[in-house]
Amino acid sequence: MTKGPIIGVFDSGFGGLTVLRALLPLIPGAHYVYLGDTARLPYGSKSRETIVRYALSSAHFLHAQGATLLVIACNTATALALEEIQAALPIPVIGVIQPGAHAALEVHTRTSAGQVLVLATSATVQSHAYMEALTKIGLNATEKACPLLVPLVEEDWLQEPAKIAVTAEVLRIYLSEAIAEAATSEPKILLLGCTHYPLLTSLIEQTLIALNHPMVIIDSAAATARAVAAQLPGNSSIAAPTCIFYATDSVEKFQRLGSAFLGQDLDEVHLLDLGG
Numbered sequence: 586m587t588k589g590p591i592i593g594v595f596d597s598g599f600g601g602l603t604v605l606r607a608l609l610p611l612i613p614g615a616h617y618v619y620l621g622d623t624a625r626l627p628y629g630s631k632s633r634e635t636i637v638r639y640a641l642s643s644a645h646f647l648h649a650q651g652a653t654l655l656v657i658a659c660n661t662a663t664a665l666a667l668e669e670i671q672a673a674l675p676i677p678v679i680g681v682i683q684p685g686a687h688a689a690l691e692v693h694t695r696t697s698a699g700q701v702l703v704l705a706t707s708a709t710v711q712s713h714a715y716m717e718a719l720t721k722i723g724l725n726a727t728e729k730a731c732p733l734l735v736p737l738v739e740e741d742w743l744q745e746p747a748k749i750a751v752t753a754e755v756l757r758i759y760l761s762e763a764i765a766e767a768a769t770s771e772p773k774i775l776l777l778g779c780t781h782y783p784l785l786t787s788l789i790e791q792t793l794i795a796l797n798h799p800m801v802i803i804d805s806a807a808a809t810a811r812a813v814a815a816q817l818p819g820n821s822s823i824a825a826p827t828c829i830f831y832a833t834d835s836v837e838k839f840q841r842l843g844s845a846f847l848g849q850d851l852d853e854v855h856l857l858d859l860g861g
Contacts, residue, residue, distance in 0.1 A: 591654075592652060592654050593644075593650065594608070594658050595640075595643040595658060595662075597628040598627070600779065600780030602658075603806040603846055604806040606847050606848050607811075609826050611814040620646060624834035627661075627735075633665050636661060642860070646831075652676060654679070655679070658809070660681055660709040663714065665708075665714075679813055681809045686715065686719050686722060686724070688803045689774050699773045700727060701719055702729065704759065706735060707732050715778050729766070731755075733755050734781065737755065760796060775801065775803065777802065790802065830853070831854070834856075
């Protein structure tokens with residue numbers, strides 16, 4: 586049997602596991618090497634130069650592990666370091682922003698839906714990477730920074746009723762503000778511009794119904810997985826994918842939280858020192 590591709594996936598932490606989760610059923614027979622750079626998160630609070638340095642070290646590590654394709658499963662690293670990583674590695678490199686933007690275009694073409702609303706972290710919004718990507722393909726967009734959503738997800742405020750209520754209220758405020766800011770053209774497409782946000786999809790849908798403002802929700806993690814699959818045509822292996830996980834800090838926490846993001850247990854996580 587022909588050996589499947591080796592796909593490297595990295596993020597500053599756990600969110601990129603939603604991309605891996607979407608990849609697993611799409612590319613059978615692949616071997617995945619996932620790196621969560623947890624010792625140096627959050628990337629979003631760092632300078633562009635530091636983010637590029639961190640992202641390059643992660644990318645080089647995964648290439649050294651034999652990766653034949655690299656996925657930057659981090660919006661901040663994609664926004665600020667994609668070109669540098671593509672220039673540094675002799676393999677295909679796919680980020681999460683372009684696939685999300687093109688998925689929005691597909692929805693717009695199919696439904697004639699209007700403006701796109703992008704929910705993302707502060708660093709991603711400040712980069713305007715989604716705005717630029719969407720504008721280039723003829724779509725109008727409004728970006729909304731939602732800095733509280735990542736910590737709410739990582740602290741698991743999606744389980745107990747009282748905590749869910751707090752998360753839902755935070756979402757309601759963000760979405761209400763975003764819709765008001767886009768008042769010149771009502772947004773009909775909601776693009777989740779952070780890999781943590783797919784875990785909030787159900788709650789986002791409920792909140793939009795409560796606001797009487799339904800939108801088509803685009804999961805950029807799933808869109809990225811489809812873009813990766815398109816790079817690997819003819820991969821018809823029926824073998825189960827295999828995975829190896831690395832984290833640069835607190836492997837126990839990575840196993841615990843990562844299982845929720847991946848939707849299955851992480852049996853073993855290896856501790857990796859990438860330096861400062």
